[in-house]
Structure formats: C-alpha cells, structure tokens
Amino acid sequence: xxxxxxxxxxxxxxxxxxxxxxxxxxxxxxxxxxxxxxxxxxxxxxxxxxxxxxxxxxxxxxxxxxxxxxxxxxxxxxxxxxxxxxxxxxxxxxxxxxxxxxxxxxxxxxxxxxxxxxxxxxxxxxxxxxxxxxxxxxxxxxxxxxxxxxxxxxxxxxxxxxxxxxxxxxxxxxxxxxxxxxxxxxxxxxxxxxxxxxxxxxxxxxxxxxxxxxxxxxxxxxxxxxxxxxxxxxxxxxxxxxxxxxxxxxxxxxx
Amino acid sequence: xxxxxxxxxxxxxxxxxxxxxxxxxxxxxxxxxxxxxxxxxxxxxxxxxxxxxxxxxxxxxxxxxxxxxxxxxxxxxxxxxxxxxxxxxxxxxxxxxxxxxxxxxxxxxxxxxxxxxxxxxxxxxxxxxxxxxxxxxxxxxxxxxxxxxxxxxxxxxxxxxxxxxxxxxxxxxxxxxxxxxxxxxxxxxxxxxxxxxxxxxxxxxxxxxxxxxxxxxxxxxxxxxxxxxxxxxxxxxxxxxxxxxxxxxxxxxxx
Numbered sequence: 001x002x003x004x005x006x007x008x009x010x011x012x013x014x015x016x017x018x019x020x021x022x023x024x025x026x027x028x029x030x031x032x033x034x035x036x037x038x039x040x041x042x043x044x045x046x047x048x049x050x051x052x053x054x055x056x057x058x059x060x061x062x063x064x065x066x067x068x069x070x071x072x073x074x075x076x077x078x079x080x081x082x083x084x085x086x087x088x089x090x091x092x093x094x095x096x097x098x099x100x101x102x103x104x105x106x107x108x109x110x111x112x113x114x115x116x117x118x119x120x121x122x123x124x125x126x127x128x129x130x131x132x133x134x135x136x137x138x139x140x141x142x143x144x145x146x147x148x149x150x151x152x153x154x155x156x157x158x159x160x161x162x163x164x165x166x167x168x169x170x171x172x173x174x175x176x177x178x179x180x181x182x183x184x185x186x187x188x189x190x191x192x193x194x195x196x197x198x199x200x201x202x203x204x205x206x207x208x209x210x211x212x213x214x215x216x217x218x219x220x221x222x223x224x225x226x227x228x229x230x231x232x233x234x235x236x237x238x239x240x241x242x243x244x245x246x247x248x249x250x251x252x253x254x255x
Numbered sequence: 256x257x258x259x260x261x262x263x264x265x266x267x268x269x270x271x272x273x274x275x276x277x278x279x280x281x282x283x284x285x286x287x288x289x290x291x292x293x294x295x296x297x298x299x300x301x302x303x304x305x306x307x308x309x310x311x312x313x314x315x316x317x318x319x320x321x322x323x324x325x326x327x328x329x330x331x332x333x334x335x336x337x338x339x340x341x342x343x344x345x346x347x348x349x350x351x352x353x354x355x356x357x358x359x360x361x362x363x364x365x366x367x368x369x370x371x372x373x374x375x376x377x378x379x380x381x382x383x384x385x386x387x388x389x390x391x392x393x394x395x396x397x398x399x400x401x402x403x404x405x406x407x408x409x410x411x412x413x414x415x416x417x418x419x420x421x422x423x424x425x426x427x428x429x430x431x432x433x434x435x436x437x438x439x440x441x442x443x444x445x446x447x448x449x450x451x452x453x454x455x456x457x458x459x460x461x462x463x464x465x466x467x468x469x470x471x472x473x474x475x476x477x478x479x480x481x482x483x484x485x486x487x488x489x490x491x492x493x494x495x496x497x498x499x500x501x502x503x504x505x506x507x508x509x510x
Contacts, residue, residue, distance in 0.1 A: 014292050015285040015431065019424050026420075030270040037269050041328075073296075158416060163439040164446050165273050165281075176270065184418040188464055191419050209443055 003133040006039035007079040012070050022069040025196050026179035029062065032094040032107050033176070035080040043131045047169055050128070054116045056170040060089075061110040061143055064199045068104050075099050082132035086140055087123050088112060110143065114170065119206065146200045146246035149234035155219040158185050162211045172206040173213075182233045182245050185217040190249075194220075194229065198248035205242045213237055220249065227251040258388040261294035262334040267325050277324040280451050281434035284319065287349040287362050288431070290335040298386040302424055305383070309371045311425040315344075316365040316398055319454045323359050330354050337387035341395055342378050343367060365398065369425065374461065401455045401501035404489035410474040413440050417466045427461040428468075437488045437500050440472040445504075449475075449484065453503035460497045468492055475504065482506040 016027040023031065040046060050056060070076050079095040094107040115122040160181055168174040178201060183191065207213060214236045220229040227250050235243035271282040278286065295301060305311060325331050334350040349362040370377040415436055423429040433456060438446065462468060469491045475484040482505050490498035 013285075013289060015282075015288075018420050019422055019426070021424075024420050027270075030268075033270075034268060161413060161415070163435060164441075164443060165279050165435055165439065167274055169274050169276075171274070180418060180420055184420065186419075188419060 003081045003083055003135065004039075005079055005081045006035055006042070007077055008035055008038055010034060010076050010078055012072055012074045012076065014072055017072045020192070021072045023071075024180070025064070025066075025069075025183055025199060026176050028066070028069065028096070028105060029064065029107070029176050029179060031076070032078055032080070032096060032105070035078040035094065036082075036092060039080060039082075039132065045128060045131060050113075051116070051169055055122065055128075056114050056116055057090075057111050058114045058170060059109055059175040059203060060112055061145075061202045062107055062175070062199065063109075063143055064105065064107045064201075066105045066195075066197055067102075069195070070096065070098070070104055076104065077101075082129070082134040084135045084137045084141075085124055085129050086137055088121055089140060090124060090129060090134065091141055108143065110141070116170070144200065145202050146244045147232055149216060149232050149241075149244055150218065151216075153218040153232075154216050156185055156187070157214050157216045160213045160215065162207060162209055162213060164209065167209050172208055175201075175203060178203070178235060178243050178245075181213060181215040181235055182217075182247070185215040185233060186220075186231065190220060193252050194249040195252065196247060197228070197250050199245060200247075201243060201245040203243050205237070205240060207235070207237055207242050211237050213242070258336045258338055258390065259294075260334055260336045261290055261297070262332055263290055263293055265289060265331050265333055267327055267329045267331065269327055272327045275447070276327045278326075279435070280319070280321075280324075280438055280454060281431050283321070283324065283351070283360060284317065284362070284431050284434060286331070287333055287335070287351060287360070290333040290349065291337075291347060294335060294337075294387070300383060300386060305368075306371070306424055310377065310383075311369050311371055312345075312366050313369045313425060314364055314430040314458060315367055316400075316457045317362055317430070317454065318364075318398055319360065319362045319456075321360045321450075321452055322357075324450070325351065325353070325359055331359065332356075337384070337389040339390045339392045339396075340379055340384050341392055343376055344395060345379060345384060345389065346396055363398065365396070371425070399455065400457050401499045402487055404471060404487050404496075404499055405473065406471075408473040408487075409471050411440055411442070412469050412471040415468045415470065417462060417464055417468060419464065422464050427463055430456075430458060433458070433490060433498050433500075436468060436470040436490055437472075437502070440470040440488060441475075441486065445475060448507050449504040450507065451502060452483070452505050454500060455502075456498060456500040458498050460492070460495060462490070462492055462497050466492050468497070 090111040096105040233245040351360040488500040
C-alpha cells in the first residue's frame with residue numbers, strides 16, 4: 001500500500017521572497033514542510049504530542065531539487081508523502097507544483113526521532129509512523145552525501161551568532177536556518193547572477209542558542225561546457241562540523 | 256472622507272512562530288504589512304511601478320502595540336488604512352484581529368518616499384497617495400520618539416552581519432529585520448519569561464548589505480508596582496545610530 005499523499009495550497013507572501021522577487025531557498029523548505037506539519041496535525045500526531053513524550057522529529061538530510069523558484073504572489077500546491085521507514089530512519093518526499101500541475105521543486109528528506117532528554121536518536125515507535133501509511137523496510141537508504149569540504153579550497157567564510165528566533169521546539173537551530181547561512185556565504189554578485197538548482201544538505205551535529213557558527217564555502221566550480229556551477233559548504237561550530245552541503249547553480253540567461 | 260480600509264485573512268504558519276508557538280514580533284509586522292502591500296497591488300500601485308519611477312516607500316517609524324501575539328495556526332484578519340499625508344510623510348494604521356473581531360495588535364506607521372538614486376526623501380506625488388483615499392493635512396505628526404539610548408546604561412550588545420536575504424527592493428535592510436536584532440539583544444531567560452507589549456521603533460539611517468550592525472540594549476527597567484518592564488535599544492553601524500527603539504514587556508503570569 002502506498003503512503004498517503006497530503007496536499008495543501010499556499011500563496012507566496014512578500015516576506016518569503018528576496019529582492020529578486022523569488023522565494024528564498026530557506027523559505028522554500030519552510031513552505032514544503034507546511035505540508036508535513038499539517039499532515040501530522042490532521043493525523044493527531046501534533047508536535048506537542050510528540051514533545052510530550054520527550055521526543056522530537058529531527059531532519060538529518062534534505063535533497064532539494066528546484067526547477068523554478070516560485071515568485072511573489074504565485075499560487076502553489078505543496079504535497080508530501082512519508083514513503084518508508086525502518087527502525088531509526090523515516091523517509092519523506094515533498095513536491096511543489098504550480099497552478100498547472102507543473103513541478104517547481106522536489107525534496108527527499110530523512111528524519112529521525114530524537115530523545116529530547118538524552119539528545120540521542122531513538123527507535124521509531126510504530127504508532128508514530130503507521131498513521132502516515134508509511135511502509136516498513138529493513139533497508140537503510142543510501143542517499144548520496146555532499147562531498148567532504150576541502151578546507152584548502154575555502155574561498156570565503158562568514159560568522160553568525162545563533163539567535164533566539166533560530167531555535168525551534170527541539171531546543172536547537174531549526175534545519176531551515178542553515179539554508180540562509182549556506183546561501184549567504186556566497187557573494188552578492190554570485191547570488192544575483194545565479195539560480196539555485198539543487199541543495200544536498202546533511203546535518204551532523206546540533207547547533208544551540210548563542211553559539212557562533214562559521215559558514216564556509218569554496219570557489220564555485222563551473223561544470224565544463226555548461227551554465228552550471230557547484231559549490232561546497234560547511235557549517236562549523238568550535239572547529240566541529242555541524243553540517244555539510246553541496247549546491248548546484250545555473251547562471252542566469254542574460255549573463 | 257475617511258480613507259479606505261483594506262482587509263484580508265491570514266492563518267499563522269509554523270515558520271512565523273518561535274519555540275513559544277507565538278508569532279515573533281518581526282513576523283507580526285510582516286503579517287500586518289501584507290495588507291498594505293496587497294492594498295497597493297489592488298490599486299495598481301505595485302512596488303514594481305513605484306520602483307520603475309526610481310522611488311521606494313520607506314518606513315521611518317512604527318509604533319506597535321500588542322494585546323496578544325497570535326499563536327500557531329490561529330486565523331487572523333489584517334486591516335490597514337492610509338489615514339493621512341502631507342508633502343513628505345504618509346501615515347498608516349494597521350490592526351490585527353482574531354476570529355471574534357477582538358484586536359490583537361495595532362500599529363501606527365510613518366512612511367516616506369525615497370528617491371532611489373539620490374537616497375533622499377522626496378515629495379509625495381498626489382497620484383501615488385490619493386488612490387488610498389488618504390487625507391491631505393499640512394500638519395506633520397509628532398509621534399513620541401523612543402528615548403535616546405544612554406550608552407552608560409548599556410547592559411548587552413550583539414553584532415550581526417547584514418545578509419543577502421535581509422535586503423529588500425530598496426537595496427537596504429528591510430525595516431522588519433531590525434525587530435530580530437532588537438529582540439535578540441535581550442537574554443534568552445528574559446525573552447522566555449516576558450511578553451512583548453509595545454515597540455516604538457524609529458529608523459534613522461539606512462543599513463546596507465555586508466555591514467556589521469551592533470544591537471545594544473540596556474538593563475530592563477521594571478515599572479514600579481507592576482509586571483511591566485521597559486527596555487531601550489539602539490542599532491549602530493560604524494558608531495552611527497541607524498535606529499532607536501523602546502520596548503514594553505509584561506512578565507508572564509506564572510512567574
């Protein structure tokens with residue numbers, strides 16, 4: 001039996017966009033996650049209920065592929081499906097479609113359940129995943145990981161202090177805020193002249209309130225004979241890797 | 256003739272809230288501004304049209320009063336009215352209501368038109384303000400300014416680098432992002448134990464991409480025989496004041 005697909009409508013608000021009038025990558029992930037939050041609420045598996053059991057859903061990886069970033073005021077449809085799970089990992093797909101049904105973005109995400117007290121991964125109880133129609137599989141997925149960050153190739157790094165509003169109900173920085181750190185490490189000139197096409201982000205360690213985060217990026221590597229470039233990213237706290245990411249970019253048409 | 260009131264519905268999304276499950280002050284202002292943006296679009300006075308004339312609407316002051324911050328998933332109604340204008344200043348009121356019509360928040364804001372080339376205030380052409388039904392008044396309003404920040408009373412300061420996504424179509428930091436800098440200057444313990452009741456924020460100078468911003472705050476001053484405290488804030492770039500604010504807070508019931 002295939003897992004239930006949950007879908008809902010959304011219209012892009014001005015504060016979900018940047019000066020290019022397109023949704024920011026971080027906001028795109030927020031918008032996609034609306035569907036999983038609302039699916040959970042509809043099934044009575046609210047985050048409050050999960051937290052009352054001293055548990056919390058935590059993202060360990062997103063693979064986001066973007067056909068086109070939706071624009072200010074555009075009406076979109078968000079869809080999600082909790083496809084499969086094993087003892088420790090739950091896999092979920094997301095889609096964003098425009099009014100004509102064309103797919104604007106897709107995301108494949110891995111979630112774990114965290115014991116809020118021990119700050120450790122815990123087995124997924126069937127009653128927290130079965131209602132989604134998710135299929136049990138003993139297989140652990142091997143989603144390609146972002147390449148290791150090569151410090152010798154670092155081209156820029158920026159520091160950010162974790163703010164009060166970056167922290168979510170799991171008492172750590174919400175996975176979405178890393179997208180702003182990743183994107184902002186690149187230069188203004190690069191960001192204005194390129195469209196983001198893919199982000200593979202792998203979360204390694206939690207980041208907490210008040211910590212100083214360093215966002216590192218290498219020189220964009222142009223893919224031979226194409227308009228595409230690749231960037232590698234690393235988020236570091238106290239010299240320890242918190243997150244690693246790899247992005248694919250397309251140069252704008254008029255360049 | 257009274258100015259037209261524009262209203263629209265909104266439902267609070269999870270990424271508009273923080274771990275207290277209430278809307279953040281910055282997001283509250285974003286939500287209020289939805290109504291003015293949509294009113295402008297409905298009147299054909301889109302920001303694109305304004306920018307095509309090398310102009311941009313810029314906020315110089317917000318006086319935000321909060322009865323209760325709306326919660327996750329709450330359905331609200333946003334209302335706005337461009338009440339009055341003179342040669343250089345436009346005054347606008349905002350309201351946020353819950354489903355029963357109870358007012359959750361009010362905001363009184365002052366806007367100017369900026370010449371994008373000269374980065375200077377410019378006279379408001381009648382054709383850009385008349386469609387709102389706004390009344391001309393030769394009188395310049397005297398909204399109480401936040402008190403001057405006393406550097407000797409500074410209790411904390413935090414630095415923030417302006418990010419790519421902080422910049423709006425006016426090529427400077429959007430007025431809403433200052434709210435995060437203002438709030439985050441306070442301690443986690445204070446923010447968890449207090450509700451924000453009022454913000455008076457006065458914008459003095461533009462802040463640009465890449466600049467290093469310092470957010471200063473003094474020790475919260477408890478109002479005698481009450482649960483209220485006052486904080487004073489200053490946003491500084493290169494030792495120059497960019498913004499000044501004063502906030503009123505209420506201690507939570509269970510404290």
